[in-house]
Amino acid sequence: MDVKHYMQQLGQQARQAGREISKADSGRKNLALLKIAEALSASSAELARENQKDLQAGKDNGLDAASLDRLELTPSRIEAMVEGLNQVAALPDPVGEISQLSYRPSGIQVGQMRVPLGVIGIIYESRPNVTIDAAALCLKAGNACILRGGSESIHSNRAIAQCIGKGLAEAGLPLAAVQVVETTDRAAVGELITMKDYVDVIVPRGGKSLIERISAEATIPVIKHLDGICHVYIDGKADIDKAVAIAMNAKTHRYGVCNAMETLLVAESIAGQVLPILAEKYAEKGVELRGCLRTCSLVKKAVRATEADWHTEYLAPILSIKIVADIDEAIAHINQYSSAHTEAIVTEDYTLARRFLREVDSSSVMVNASTRFADGFEYGLGAEIGISTDKLHARGPVGLEGLTSLKYIVLGDGHIRQ
Amino acid sequence: MDVKHYMQQLGQQARQAGREISKADSGRKNLALLKIAEALSASSAELARENQKDLQAGKDNGLDAASLDRLELTPSRIEAMVEGLNQVAALPDPVGEISQLSYRPSGIQVGQMRVPLGVIGIIYESRPNVTIDAAALCLKAGNACILRGGSESIHSNRAIAQCIGKGLAEAGLPLAAVQVVETTDRAAVGELITMKDYVDVIVPRGGKSLIERISAEATIPVIKHLDGICHVYIDGKADIDKAVAIAMNAKTHRYGVCNAMETLLVAESIAGQVLPILAEKYAEKGVELRGCLRTCSLVKKAVRATEADWHTEYLAPILSIKIVADIDEAIAHINQYSSAHTEAIVTEDYTLARRFLREVDSSSVMVNASTRFADGFEYGLGAEIGISTDKLHARGPVGLEGLTSLKYIVLGDGHIRQ
Incomplete structure (x- = not known):
């Protein structure tokens, strides 16, 4: 032929x-x-x-x-x-x-x-x-x-x-x-x-x-869409229960999907409270943790993340974790490493929620919701032919x-x- | 440097x-x-x-x-x-x-x-x-x-x-x-x-x-946008005054612009009425007419159009004219030769107007209006950076x-x- x-x-x-x-x-x-x-x-x-x-x-x-x-x-x-x-x-x-x-x-x-x-x-x-x-x-x-x-x-x-x-x-x-x-x-x-x-x-x-x-x-x-390197940022004003629920759901609901979280960012002011709880729950699910230096000092089971980890879509029970000073560092990290698919903030702070929505340049930006919602059915489109991480035409x-x-x-x- | x-x-x-x-x-x-x-x-x-x-x-x-x-x-x-x-x-x-x-x-x-x-x-x-x-x-x-x-x-x-x-x-x-x-x-x-x-x-x-x-x-x-090969189709049910006004405006308001008409399509049932009037008015403006065989028999001053004319954006006082059997032939001609910029129908027929709007696949489709309106200011956009004849993103x-x-x-x- x-x-x-x-x-x-x-x-x-x-x-x-x-x-x-x-x-x-x-x-x-x-x-x-x-x-x-x-x-x-x-x-x-x-x-x-x-x-x-x-x-x-x-x-x-x-x-x-x-x-x-x-x-x-x-x-x-x-x-x-x-x-x-x-x-x-x-x-x-x-x-x-x-x-x-x-x-x-x-x-x-x-x-x-x-x-x-x-x-x-x-x-x-x-x-x-x-x-x-x-x-x-x-x-x-x-x-x-x-x-x-x-x-x-x-x-x-x-x-x-x-x-x-x-x-x-x-x-x-x-x-x-x-x-x-x-x-x-x-x-x-x-x-x-x-x-x-x-x-x-x-x-x-x-x-x-x-x-x-x-x-x-x-x-x-x-x-x-090429990658789904999705981030959740747990802000210092986050409700701990919501933060834990969202971080667990975003990572462990399904591993091989593009809207799963791959990197967790945590404000330093809340890291000591939230990371030990999360570490225990991730351990129960068999999720391997790769953290920055400060994460590793809080979470004994975490291994050191390398530069490559921040760039990686694991599609697997692996999570990279970074402790950041504040929302500025979180957004800067996202701008640098995200694939512009989906990012979420967990916070009770009105002003920071508003800033995150405006300043994070990804196809879906969320407040107090799991990244797993980034989906045509969940958004009410009825069906989807895919997810675009481009900016022109469809996003x-x-x-x-x-x-x-x-x-x-x-x-x-x-x-x-x- | x-x-x-x-x-x-x-x-x-x-x-x-x-x-x-x-x-x-x-x-x-x-x-x-x-x-x-x-x-x-x-x-x-x-x-x-x-x-x-x-x-x-x-x-x-x-x-x-x-x-x-x-x-x-x-x-x-x-x-x-x-x-x-x-x-x-x-x-x-x-x-x-x-x-x-x-x-x-x-x-x-x-x-x-x-x-x-x-x-x-x-x-x-x-x-x-x-x-x-x-x-x-x-x-x-x-x-x-x-x-x-x-x-x-x-x-x-x-x-x-x-x-x-x-x-x-x-x-x-x-x-x-x-x-x-x-x-x-x-x-x-x-x-x-x-x-x-x-x-x-x-x-x-x-x-x-x-x-x-x-x-x-x-x-x-x-x-x-590459070309503006814009068409006006004068339907058999057109109001003659509107048809003449629109065909004159679309061609002669300005010659060097992308939304000027380059080809006029006329239903055979009305050609004998409308073309002689238009021919006289175009002659007054010094517009050269290039027509199909039937156009040339109605309009003595017209020269024969070649295949290349239907493909040409003159950006000049030149107009190609074709007599067509009906809206089907008009739409077929447009689908074949148009650059998908702007096309207009002149008709008083409700059903044909509705069909033309739905079936003509150009960035602007008009009923009883001059193609010269295809413009960001006229559309109320406030300003325009250009006109897109692409389909994705901006059109x-x-x-x-x-x-x-x-x-x-x-x-x-x-x-x-x-």
Whole structure:
């Protein structure tokens, strides 16, 4: 197969389908989502069978247990995909929404209309459920999409693509609105991220190395997040109970997620009270502590953190801890080491809370709440296609709105410019 | 001078100043704008003297009359810069504005806060007034900026930079919040558009070739517009008077602007009525007409348009005209040839107006209004740094909001994720 030619063809078809889907009314898009859900439910045996091929190939190729787990389509995961489709169908349609329409002194009315981006390219790794999640969000936002999953999940993705095609056909929408790349050739990715004429934005989902490579090579805008080096700062005026609850939740609720805390900053005036309590609780959970010099003198079990620790997203039961003089030092540390994902302060001080909110330049900034809340569902977006640590276009959890743009509309009655 | 080192230094200083200015309150930013305006007024003799050096050098180097005109700082242009500063000072401060703050089922409050982008690099050609316009908008939006004007206006820009520095100092803001690149070495641009660590977004202002080159070479996001191939479609249900007024205004109000009409599409059912009237009026204005075969049979003075005409932004008294069957053919033509800047329909038909608004994918879409309204001032943005024909981040006229981003804020009371 000529990969370049194949991808160009997908691109042309996506561009054409994108024009169609951008005009589709909400009822038809929702019908497609519900029909895809029905097709998935009806095909669960088939999906399990195809998934089994991927799992077997994965075992044969020596995939590790974590990857095999991500790859598996259990009945409850199929059910979750069905549930996700129903949820996205229930969300309000963002497309065509008109805002801020008002009269100008010239007599024209000016407002903004929310419009689809066009064609979205999604590149992801082993989880086959991303195929459904991404397709559902793109479809609802009026975009065509080209989905490039990991080669290890190709059979599963093809089976899911069958269900998507069935749902689109039953709703009378073009099949090319959602296309799954059928080749595992890596050159397909290189083509996808440089087809400027056919693809408007790339959303990579996966490990840091995948995202870095795609960002470096793409000539199309990329909505990405690289790291989640999230901080919690326990201020001198913190409520100890809240501080302990938040620091524990942010680190230990789940370890392998981007919104988990990786570095804890503690004001020196409260460190003696709060760190011993936390150290004991972290020990119960088996969390390894790496601290600054002063932390190590307070917490005997802590080992010395190195410069590299402040830069590291552990995604594991490891936490770095630094004692700081005050909020200034905390914010300076965050500005230097944070990946601009999510930071939280724990304080009862009104003025410091207000300062932290304004001055910390991350995609989510929190007061007295766990960093684990940085999530599209928790924020009420209904669903998310990822979390952006970029500043332009979309920042933080990206839901339907992040997959749209705004155009200006002008209504007149024969108005001309003087 | 080591250009790379010099630019890196500007970048570091801008990054630091950006942090300061992002925290500056509205009063201080407005004070700086007003003090810069005062300094400009007080320095008009000095500005004229420095501008004279640029004009003389321009003449010596054989600059054409149009470029020399753009370069000139007349008293009324200095007055316009002062007026612009006062206007930007009077605009509401976008920074820190919190929207959509609401309670979620978990008990946390989630909202979005408008925040500066950080450091903006502006690259422009001969007009020295851009130095003030760009600096004012960046400053008000809480950003630091690095301004790289054309080498032909270096003396004027340096003199303006003196005034900016004076205003910043009087308001107690860091001087590096606005830096004018003092070297005319072209390598400075190459450095500016690739200093990822220090610059967050590039805004090029100038001719298409400048913008294409910068877009191709930049590794930093670019807010740009390339072309303004704007269309007016006169529908079969158009009011003839409105159609004539709009088609004349869109083409002849000003020729060299990006929101001027370049191609007129006319429904065949009305062409016989409207084209002869328009042809006569265009002839009075000296506008050359290039038409499709059917246009030429209706309008004797029209010459045959070639395929290239539909792709061309004339920026001159030339208009291409095509007779189309209906709105479907009009939209198809626009989708194929438009630069996605601004398109207008003239019609009294409710359903077609609604369709045109939804289906035409340009940064401004109008009904019964002249394309010349596509402008930040006319839209009520107060000022504009340019017009974006991109879809991501900013689309259409870019004002203060386009120089900001949104971060999520979360307010809790010790909330943790279940």
